[in-house]
Amino acid sequence: MEWKPDRNSKKSIYKQIAEYIEQGISSGLFPADSLLPSERKLAQELDVNRSTIIAAYEELRSIGIVERRKGSGTRVSTDIWGISHKRIPNWGRYVEDGSFLPNLPLVQQIRSEVQNRELINLASGELSPHLIPNDQFQNILSSQPFIENLGYDHPQGNELLRETITSHVKQFKNIETDASSILITSGAQQALHLIVECLLKPGDAVAIEDPSYCYSLPVFQSAGLRTFLLPVDKHGINPDDLLSLHKKHRIRMVFLNPDHQNPTGTVLHPARRKRILELSFELGIPIVEDDPYSLVSYNGEVNPTLKSMDYNGNVLYISSLSKIVASGLRIGWIIGPKQVIQRLADAKQQVDFGHSIFPQWIANKFLGSEYFAAHIDKIRAELELRNHVITSSLKECIGDKVKFSIPSGGIHLWCKIDPSINEYDILNKSMEKGVVFVPGSILGSQKGNIRFTFGRAEPDDIQKGILRFAEVLEHLQ
Ligand SMILES: Cc1ncc(COP(=O)(O)O)c(C=O)c1O
Incomplete structure (x- = not known):
């Protein structure tokens, strides 16, 4: 043979x-x-x-x-x-x-537990149903007629929504753009996927934060990319690490989540933002700035986005309504150079023939209304409260066993626990007790971390959930 x-x-x-x-x-x-x-x-x-x-x-x-x-x-x-x-x-x-890889088994397990059982959900990265502006949506739906073209829309997404996003990013993120430089996507997730599939090729080296949301995504591996890790400290990634990775591996793109990062909650330091942009301009490395959380800084202060400082056109800026309005709307967007946006829009057409008009219509009405600013103020206060509940519950119950930095915005709390504790044991035992969270190994290379998300559960449940987690931790040690 x-x-x-x-x-x-x-x-x-x-x-x-x-x-x-x-x-x-x-x-x-x-x-x-x-x-x-x-x-x-x-x-x-x-x-x-x-x-x-x-x-x-x-x-x-x-x-x-x-x-x-x-x-x-x-x-x-x-x-x-x-x-x-x-x-x-x-x-x-x-x-x-198939060449498109499945989610990690642990991610699949958490998703199915959350869907099939009554658990206190400290895992899903979204807002609680109580924080979604249902009444405002009802008002819009009942007061404004929906008379839109129900045929296929513009490949880049509904023009009215893109114009509203142009004003929105000018007002809230100090980004100058126009409707032709925007592509509407199915959440930030699709934006990341389109970028990976259309702008990179197998074997390309990309840099991602460690830990990070990107670390958990199989799309990088599915596309045959080589991913290199940029450790995140309390001020975000260190620009020198990017430089040394580039010298060794010729980095083709860097993916950053500078504000209230998922999972660490970190905000990238202004001096580091400046240096990263300088490096990007010097070395020609495109930056993907993934920014779903900057508007939910609790004190209302929003750092200058990388995109707002990008006079060269090096930054592809991604944002979404998932973490500030409603994840189920599936409205996200990319802002970038026109040729890139057109290329990605062409790919989106091939995948789904463009975005459904209904969520775009309601997103446009809501973003452009007086409801929006009031809603953001409410979300900031509610998330700050939940942040306070989770951090004070942890301190009271197991302050000596869990370490964390209190985030200044966002929905995630990154906790350090004893690295000798088996993550699967603690997750399984916690789920038996009715609470679920995300083990750190899904999101980063270091052992002994846990991500609690406090946007989804109500304050009372957060307290109960942490109590149950504390009982499990006490028994495991
Ligand atoms: C940093 C980051 N980017 C992108 C996403 C994807 O969100 P969506 O597709 O709902 O906008 C998430 C979701 O958790 C996230 O945390």
Whole structure:
């Protein structure tokens, strides 16, 4: 047999062997009802363990392509050829082999627990239903007629919304732009995905914060990118780290979440912002500034965004209504050079033919109304209260076992716990007690951290949740 499994492949050896035999069966190399080589012989020929061949044959048996009988070896099934139209595709293999990677198993587990059980939710990065401006939305819906074109809209998104965003970012973020430099996306998430897929290619080196929301996203790996980590300290990333990563790996893009960062809550220091921009201008590294949280700084002070200081066109600015209005609206946007925006809009067209007009219409009405500023004031106060509840509950219950910096905005609290505690144990035991959070290893390379999100749960529940977590922690130590 000339064929040999590829030992450098990511695919396991037994799967490669199963696939090889499956191909051989469909090409006629191994006809129906023929006896396949014995496990021992095939193991010798392919230079693998016999158990690997057993696993490959077992895989083929489970999908009905071969039959195995004790003492008489492994045969190609007889009914494959006559009734080949009845063969079931090996969905398991399709599901595993697609180039777009699934979420981490732990992320999937947390999502399913949150959906299926009554838990105190200190995991989901969103606002509580009580903080979503439902009444204002009802007022808009009942007082203003919806008369919009229900055909496909402009590839970059509804023009009225893009104009409103132009004024919004001027007023709140000091960013000068115009509607033609904006693309409406399905949240900041789609903006990140489009950038990764359209502007980078497999093998490109990108720098992301450690820990960070980006660290948790499989989209970078799916796109074949090499990700390098920029450690986050209490003032955000250190520009010198970016410089040394660039010298070693030629960084093609850097992804930053400068304000009330997810998960650390950190605000990037103004001097570091300036230096990062200088480096970007000197070295030509594009910056993706992901900014869903800056408006929820509790004292109302918003730092100059990188984009507002970018006279060169180096920054792709992303924001979204998810963390300040409603995550279910799925309204996000990118601001950048026109040629980039057009390229991304073309890709969005291929993916979904543009954004639905309904959420764009209501987002436009709400953002452009007097409700918006009052709503932001309310959200700031409510989140500050929840922040106070979670930090004081932690201090009271387990102040000696958990360390954190109190964030000045946003919805996340990053806590350090004893790194010898097994994260899965503490998460599973906490879920048994009815509270869920995100273990730090999903979001960063360091052990011994936990992210609590306090935007989703009500203050009383936050207190209860921390009490339950504290009980679990006490028992584990
Ligand atoms: C920093 C950051 N960027 C992007 C997103 C994606 O949010 P959305 O797609 O809902 O706007 C999140 C969500 O948690 C986030 O924290």
